[in-house]
Amino acid sequence: MHNLREELHAYYTPLRLDRIAENAVYVARRDAIFAAMDAYETANPDTHPYLLKARLHEEIARRSEPVIFRHSPFFFELGVRPAECWGAPTEWAPASWMLCRRNPRVQQTERMRWIHHFRSRNDKSPVKLWNIWDVFDYDHHCLAYTRLLDVGVNGILREIAEEQSPDNSPEKAAFLEAAARGCHALLTLAGRFAERAGAMLQTEADPRVHRNLERMAASAAHVPAHPPRTFYEGLAMLWFLREATASLEDIGISVLGHVDRLLIGLYRADLAAGRLDESEARDLLARWMLPTDIKFHVDDNPWPETSTCMELGGCDADGAPVYNELTRMILDVHREHGMINPKPNCRISAASAEDYLRQIAATTLGGHNNFALINDDVLIPAFLRAGKTLAEARLYVNGGCQEPMVEGVEHSAGAFYYFNLARAFDLSLRPVEHAAGQEIIPEAEQHLPEPLTAKADFETFYQDALTRIQALIRLGADWVRELGQRTWEIQPCPLFSASLADCLSSGKDYTAGGARYNPSGICLVGFATVIDSLAVIRRAVFDEKWLSLDELNQALAANWKGYEALRARIVALPKFGHDEPVTNALARRLAADLGGFVRLLENERGGNFQASLFVYYFFRWSGVDVRATPDGRGCGELLSQGVAPARLHPPEHLTDVFRTLTHIDFADLPGNSVVDIQLPAGGVLQPAELVALIRAFVCLNGPTLQLNCVSPAVLREAQGSPERHRDLIVRISGLSARFVALTKDVQDEIISRTMMVT
């Protein structure tokens, strides 16, 4: 492993984003592919976008340079992406040629200017309402691994051939041709790895390296064309498919597959045949998992987002629990090597085995803060309600962070539109303010709401507020849909689409709505902040009438300065997470009102939007955009995170938080919702207690749980003496990181989190 680490470091360091511009060899390769494609398009101006992409696949397959790491048996590196790129678009990747050339057509539209005008982290924007960085989610994909492992790429090619007919529409014909050429590009790449490994074999003296090369030479000639024959080939195929597809398509394939479900049969067969023993399997898994942490240099990366996940646990298509010797081994190897990636997304349910939860609990309590625990008992019913079949729903995975998608039948576009609910409520209370130097676009800003006025009762007030928030959510969805309708000609992905259910029969790329399901996500930020604000208004303004809306607005405008006593009184009121009837009812209602509303919004692919309550780190990044809010929060302070309580007046007991969650119908939110909980490290909790907590979370219908087990004292010490705490891992949100690599402000935010058990 040491040798492999060194080898990976040596290769990936010059490919880091901050050095790649100086990497002449890399830049020349990218430029050559761009130039070849420019020339091709000039010579063939009427080429269908699908076929243009196919041509790009072929150029990359021909011109990339398969890189073999001598101490790894896996083949995956094509040398056509920067180190920190998991596939999501970057101008440095040759596969981005089409997007680079065509996306400006979208980016330069007036409508996109309006979207940008409403965007957070745009200094010129007075509105700062959302984070929509593009009109399509080019990240958060999962390949149809189950199908691909079952039939191989050759199987997909056979299905393409079956669909081909002289009666096909020009679009379908182009799509099928492009899909087939994409598959062949993939096979060409695998073949080139086999050749290279074979050539290296001739001169290799080290017996262990020799063995790696032998395996590669034999297997790259077999997978991915055919189904894998061994556990090793299964691992090799997953990693190759992910890396090669991302390199050819310029999209983030965030999921490496439901590994313990997909590979357990091969593992057991190898063991039974004496082809493999446990220690070799552990070594293979370690080498399979290692590259991501090195590529993204997690040891010194202050924001090591890798969008690289593996799914574990849960169940299979028949509903049989997935927890086996492979699950145990993967979790153990990940912990043993202090890895952060691939992110382990663990599906849990009431049926989860005790040993499984105990391993997760003990690993977490040991400070391996890497898990998202996703509740099947919530997500599977959510997918059923969203129209999927039971067998489909059972094969869901989560990728990027916790964005759910049903493997093989959809791209759920789970996280490209983060809507700041708290800002929408803020703008509903008080008009937008224009600071010096900020842009004014009246045509866009005319869509901002009229400020709410005093009403006779809370019911009317709530409806007025809801209408305003919904109108703003719709605005973003409308603008995104309008521009997103061109995605199929800007960034079609016929190779990715080829294995996705129904794309071949419909003859359409998934960007054109060819897949069986076509949802898009809207992530709602600041849920508890808004619930708490509404609860305060309900009680203070309407029920008890000790505050007028005008006075509240004055206090907000003054950012509570001069209103400290009022603020203290407001902060002391019951909040979301306290399991109080008023806040519980409001939370249930608002979640249903927003979830139901979003579900009816149509996207560009003929599907609908779906709401989610996870927020990545926007509880902080977007918190700075929101002025003082009626819950007592000051201007620019943190918003609530995911579906967790706000931190201003935290619940007294952890169980209050879990019981609160039971009042929300999360099965109505198929985009998933996440609660982050900070717990003490250092033996305060025992694994059995944490297992009991996780089980209670499941049976109370909690959606996704992320635990961060830390000792604030140790974290503070690590700030002072980072060299002594290099291995400390913390959960930030949907990603984990080495604590000492984080910037001081993120470190401080993590230390300041509410410790839910003392």
Add this chain to the structure above:
Amino acid sequence: MNGIVFDIQKFSIHDGPGIRTTVFLKGCPLRCLWCHNPESQERAAEISLIPSKCIGCGHCFHACPQGGHVMGEDGNRAFHRERCQRCGVCAEKCYAKALELIGREMTVEEVIAEVEKDKPFYETSGGGMTVSGGEPLFQFEFTLALLQEAKRRGLHTCIETSGFAPFERLEQIRPLVDLFLYDYKETDPARHQEYTGAPREVIVDNLIRLDQLGAKTILRCPIIPGLNARADHFAGIAAMANRLHNILEVNLMPYHPLGQSKSERIGKPAPMDDVTFPEAATVAAWEATVAAATRVPVKKGS
């Protein structure tokens, strides 16, 4: 049936098996020098003040009918406790939570409703309700009714007690209690009287008689450096554990000085203000000493 409750602690994991809810009842006949819940000693309600939380809103000045809260000549708020009738009106108006009323009357039904909220956590962990204090046997009728109701609803029950009560009370609750967390504070009778203000004999007699009735017990032993962290007391703990037939564990509870700040908040002097947390190695040595002399498992408690 009403009791005076000063806290209901959910997700309690140190007061019996599993995830529990601990109900703290106010009032205790003992006055242990090391008491970490000094606000639990008096049965009557008390006002706690944390000056650092005060935002200077002045609501308490107007709220107190006795003029207990005033602006002092130095420009700082002053609390005249001698005027305080402990009505709690000031705490109701103190939204910054600088002032709090410790102890409120609750019915058995109210307490049980609160306890039952966490039933899912008891079910997944093998937990339940623990009645603590103060000394729960001090509010005996309420404790009895609470335990009866808990049993009627199928909850696992523990009681945390000093054992200082007429034996009949222990006998009466025994069938309603799944596990007794029974304090054993000092072996030497004279020191017991000095440290706790109560005689040792009745407590030890009660413990032995309870054991003879078959009550399952964990012996909880607060260990205070400079007072009872002595070889003869460690030997005494082991000897007592060895005498009991139904004991499950001995828990050594190292002193923690959190009671000191709590005393200040309720306007009382802290009887021990110079003792700090014992070192982990010291605690491990205590554990080893006791464990060497008894067959009963010895663990560190908290």
